[in-house]
Amino acid sequence: MAAPAEQASPPVAAAPIGTGVAAKGSVRFGAAAEAILVPIGALAVSLLLFGLFTAFAGVSPLDVYYNLANGAFGSWFSIQNTLTRASPLILTALCTALPAQLGLMIIGGEGALVIGGLFATMAGVGLAGAPPIVVQVGMAVVGMIAGGLWIALAGGLRHYRGVNETISSLLLVYIAIAILNHVVEGPFRDPKSLNKPSSPSIGDANLIGTIPGTEIHWGLVLGIIACILAYILINHTVFGFSARVAGGNVRAARMVGLPVGKLILITCFLGGAAAGLAGMIEVAAVQERANASLIAGYGYTGILVSFLARHNPLAIVPVAILLGGIGASGGMLQRHLGLPDAATVVLQGILFIVILASEVMYGRIALFKKKEA
Amino acid sequence: MAGGSIGLWGVPLAVFGGAVRVSTPFLFVSLGECITEKSGRINLGLEGTLVMGAMSGYAVSYYTGSPWLGVLAAGIVGVFMGLLHALICSLPKVNDIAVGIALMLFGIGLAFYLGKPFIQPQAPFLPSINFGWWSSYPQVQAALKINVLFLVGIALAPILVWVFRATRWGLILRTVGESAEAARALGFQVIPVRIIATCVGGFLAGIAGSFLSLYYPGSWNERLSSGQGITAVALVIFARWNPMLCLYASLLFGGAGALGPSLQSVGVTEGYYLFNAMPYILTLVIMILTCSPKRMLSGAPGELSITR
Numbered sequence: 001m002a003a004p005a006e007q008a009s010p011p012v013a014a015a016p017i018g019t020g021v022a023a024k025g026s027v028r029f030g031a032a033a034e035a036i037l038v039p040i041g042a043l044a045v046s047l048l049l050f051g052l053f054t055a056f057a058g059v060s061p062l063d064v065y066y067n068l069a070n071g072a073f074g075s076w077f078s079i080q081n082t083l084t085r086a087s088p089l090i091l092t093a094l095c096t097a098l099p100a101q102l103g104l105m106i107i108g109g110e111g112a113l114v115i116g117g118l119f120a121t122m123a124g125v126g127l128a129g130a131p132p133i134v135v136q137v138g139m140a141v142v143g144m145i146a147g148g149l150w151i152a153l154a155g156g157l158r159h160y161r162g163v164n165e166t167i168s169s170l171l172l173v174y175i176a177i178a179i180l181n182h183v184v185e186g187p188f189r190d191p192k193s194l195n196k197p198s199s200p201s202i203g204d205a206n207l208i209g210t211i212p213g214t215e216i217h218w219g220l221v222l223g224i225i226a227c228i229l230a231y232i233l234i235n236h237t238v239f240g241f242s243a244r245v246a247g248g249n250v251r252a253a254r255m256v257g258l259p260v261g262k263l264i265l266i267t268c269f270l271g272g273a274a275a276g277l278a279g280m281i282e283v284a285a286v287q288e289r290a291n292a293s294l295i296a297g298y299g300y301t302g303i304l305v306s307f308l309a310r311h312n313p314l315a316i317v318p319v320a321i322l323l324g325g326i327g328a329s330g331g332m333l334q335r336h337l338g339l340p341d342a343a344t345v346v347l348q349g350i351l352f353i354v355i356l357a358s359e360v361m362y363g364r365i366a367l368f369k370k371k372e373a
Numbered sequence: 374m375a376g377g378s379i380g381l382w383g384v385p386l387a388v389f390g391g392a393v394r395v396s397t398p399f400l401f402v403s404l405g406e407c408i409t410e411k412s413g414r415i416n417l418g419l420e421g422t423l424v425m426g427a428m429s430g431y432a433v434s435y436y437t438g439s440p441w442l443g444v445l446a447a448g449i450v451g452v453f454m455g456l457l458h459a460l461i462c463s464l465p466k467v468n469d470i471a472v473g474i475a476l477m478l479f480g481i482g483l484a485f486y487l488g489k490p491f492i493q494p495q496a497p498f499l500p501s502i503n504f505g506w507w508s509s510y511p512q513v514q515a516a517l518k519i520n521v522l523f524l525v526g527i528a529l530a531p532i533l534v535w536v537f538r539a540t541r542w543g544l545i546l547r548t549v550g551e552s553a554e555a556a557r558a559l560g561f562q563v564i565p566v567r568i569i570a571t572c573v574g575g576f577l578a579g580i581a582g583s584f585l586s587l588y589y590p591g592s593w594n595e596r597l598s599s600g601q602g603i604t605a606v607a608l609v610i611f612a613r614w615n616p617m618l619c620l621y622a623s624l625l626f627g628g629a630g631a632l633g634p635s636l637q638s639v640g641v642t643e644g645y646y647l648f649n650a651m652p653y654i655l656t657l658v659i660m661i662l663t664c665s666p667k668r669m670l671s672g673a674p675g676e677l678s679i680t681r
Contacts, residue, residue: 105470162666163657166417166470167607171653174600178650185646300478307471342485349479353461356472360464 034362039308042358043322046351053346059337067336071329078328080215086317086324087216088113090223091278092302093309093316094230095151098271099165100311101234102264103247108154108169109275110299111176116147116276117283118180121290122188124202124283135206139280147276148269150176155268159261177295184291198291208284217285219278223320226274230313233270243267275299301327304352323348383512384635390516391631392624393523394589398423398581398598399623400526402605403612404533405577407619409455410609411537412570413550413676414462417473419578420602421480422454426582428488431593434583435496443496444522444583451579452572454480459571463564469678477602491593499588520588522580526620533616546570550674578602600653607656611663613672626652 047068051061072082095109120143127135154172158165183199190200210217234240246253246260253260279294287293305323309315330344402419409416416422426447434443458476462469502524505517537543549556549566556563581601586593608626612618633648 105474107474157661160666161661162664163660164607164610164664166474167603167610168657168660170600170603171607171657174653175650175657178646178653181646182644186643303474304478307475340486340489342482342489345478345482346486349475349482352475352478353457353472356467356475357461357464359466359468362466 035310038358038361039310039355041361042354043351045358046347046354049350049354050347053350054337054339054343057339059339063337064333064339067332068326068329071332072322072325078325078332081328082321082325083216083220084324085327086320087219087223088278088282088296088298089302089305089320089324090220090227090316091274091281092299093305093320094226094274094302094313095147095271095299096303096306097309097311097313097316098230098234098267098274099151099155099264100306101240101243101247102267103250104155104158104264104268105166106151106154106169106268106271107166107303108151108172108299109271109278109302110295110297111169111173112147112150112272112275113279113282113299114173114176114180114294115150115279116143116272117279117287117294118183118199118290119143119146120276120280121199121202121283124206125200128203132206135202136208136284139202139206139284140277143276143280143283144273145276147279148271148273151272151275152265152269155264156261159264173299180290180294181292188290190289193289193291196291198289201289202283204288206284207288208281210285217281219281219285222277222281224317226277227313227316230270230274234313239263239266275302301348304348307352308355381639383639386512386516387635387638388628388631390518391635392627393516393519394627395630396623396627397520397523397526397584397589398601399605399608399626400523400530400620401577401581401584402602403608403619403623404526404529404616405451405574405581406606406609407533407574407612407614407616408546408577409571409574410614410677411546411550411674412567413553413674414459414469414567414571415473415606415677416455416458416476416571416574417470417603417606418454418458418476418480419473419574419606420598420600421477421484422451422575422578423480423582423585423602424484424598425454425480426451426579427586427597428484428491428582428593430579430583431496431586432488432491434498434587435491435494438497440497440499440583440587443587444499444580447579447583448576449579451575451577451582453575454579455572455575456568458575459568462571463568485595488593488595492595496587496593498591499584501588520584522584522588526623530616530620537616547674550676552675581605604652604656607660611659614674615672626655629655 047065051064054064055061071078073079092109092113095112096106099106120139123142124135124139127138150172151169154165154169157163157168185197188199190198208218211221234243242253242258243263245256246258246263250260278298282294283290301323305316305320308323309319326344326347330341333339333343334341402423406416406419429450430443430447433446434440437443454476458472461467461472499520499522501518501520503514503518505514508514508517537547545556545561545566548559549561549563553563582598585597585601590597604626608622609619612622629651632651633645636648637645
């Protein structure tokens with residue numbers, strides 16, 4: 001995939017895009033092909049670099065690729081593992097992708113997940129005795145509000161106080177983790193949890209369960225629904241259009257009278273609510289209680305998912321499944337090849353860097369230009 | 374008098390000693406980031422550089438037996454991390470904040486990957502100078518044990534002020550950061566200057582990492598750094614890109630960070646985690662108080678994406 005990219009030469013790249021009205025269709029096709037081929041090319045380059053990296057550690061890259069593919073999609077078991085991991089990634093990616101429409105770079109999904117999970121657990125414990133569906137809906141609503149307010153805080157600080165949202169959202173991650181640790185070790189601790197301080201359990205009966213015939217919990221479906229809703233919101237509503245205008249040019253947006261502050265607050269709230277829902281699902285489908293297991297790094301991988309998907313909610317789903325697969329194969333790489341468990345994080349880091357560097361390629365691939373001429 | 378108890382006086386004393394210890398990584402990262410940002414780029418990846426520096430410094434100190442070689446190695450690794458950031462950011466259309474986030478994840482992952490074998494063994498630590506020899510109280514002696522790197526950092530801050538203000542290099546750096554077009558018109562090479570500034574920033578952040586693993590807390594594990602890198606980046610913003618203010622802010626942060634452990638040492642364990650989160654809360658509060666949506670921050674380099 002790297003080959004056509006290298007052919008990009010300045011004279012060809014300088015040719016005007018679409019020499020006439022008739023060329024417009026092929027430009028559109030070229031852009032679409034580009035939007036798919038550039039990320040795939042970046043993925044191939046990243047795998048190549050990761051192969052080189054493991055070769056230095058004395059492990060054959062081919063073995064690595066085989067185990068990556070096998071661990072991610074090789075069996076029904078690994079596919080289920082991959083899809084289960086993809087579900088929080090889909091939701092935390094929305095936490096970066098939605099504010100990104102407004103030009104904000106929020107990287108605090110981990111914090112919203114933790115806070116959402118913690119408050120959802122409190123709601124679940126508080127609603128003990130109610131019918132499971134009431135408990136589950138209550139947990140989801142409270143978790144989403146908590147996560148939403150957490151990120152809306154970062155957005156609000158940006159708009160009303162000029163505080164950089166990237167830094168403040170990351171600081172809020174550390175503060176969220178401190179609050180979680182404080183609460184589950186003190187006021188909200190289950191006295192029975194000895195080695196690993198945890199909140200009381202929400203109860204077996206209130207778990208949200210799995211999709212029939214699989215081990216995959218319903219979080220995956222909720223995530224996909226959230227992405228479809230986000231896509232409709234951004235691309236097919238006045239709200240989404242306003243947000244994109246404000247993201248493109250804040251001054252122009254103010255000029256035409258768009259309520260930029262409100263747009264920022266609502267969009268950040270929705271992004272945070274998605275991550276808060278991820279936290280609620282982690283509790284209601286996996287952990288059953290709030291504890292340090294909520295801090296699993298899904299929020300950080302979600303940032304990568306969002307960037308890989310170029311902040312497009314529909315593209316988030318396949319990308320999250322891909323990265324869920326990389327995460328799922330970590331155990332395989334560790335057991336079969338003796339690579340440390342951080343190997344998949346290294347691969348993610350390489351992928352992130354290559355994807356950002358590949359921005360250069362857009363509009364420069366000679367292959368598409370020639371077709372237009 | 375020897376070895377007597379000094380009661381609650383131990384808390385401010387321990388906070389002082391802790392401030393000196395805890396502030397050192399903040400100081401080095403913020404001075405490094407200050408140089409990078411003066412050139413008009415922001416490197417959010419210093420968190421990753423810090424962890425890489427901690428790991429490589431520890432590993433080299435373990436293999437060679439010399440902690441100072443460890444510090445040097447950490448600095449060199451930091452230069453490479455900075456170079457990576459600088460080169461990718463020099464490509465057209467690439468956003469420096471996003472690259473920083475990527476390098477943060479990459480650096481942390483790589484450090485955990487390569488650092489696995491060094492979690493158990495014990496590496497030789499950096500020496501410190503005992504300024505408390507005159508006191509018979511062990512608490513006073515402990516508080517006045519000051520690491521050489523801290524003294525280097527204290528000296529570095531005024532030197533940087535002078536470099537920025539009065540040298541040719543400082544002028545070129547500030548011009549490039551203020552206006553790339555003006556710099557080009559004057560015949561300065563914008564991109565090479567930014568690459569060098571980012572590498573120097575990485576060097577200092579790498580050294581900050583080696584301080585974490587080789588002095589305080591003084592071990593290599595995966596929970597070593599918890600946001601010192603990113604906090605220091607924020608610190609540069611409210612220190613108004615002034616190295617001396619970076620020094621004072623680092624000390625303040627160090628004190629805030631030392632509060633939790635100090636209270637714990639005299640038996641106050643209530644709210645331990647919340648006290649440990651003090652540096653982050655403090656950063657956020659100070660940023661809220663000092664930032665403004667209306668005007669550009671005074672002293673901000675004109676080319677900096679984060680303030681535009």
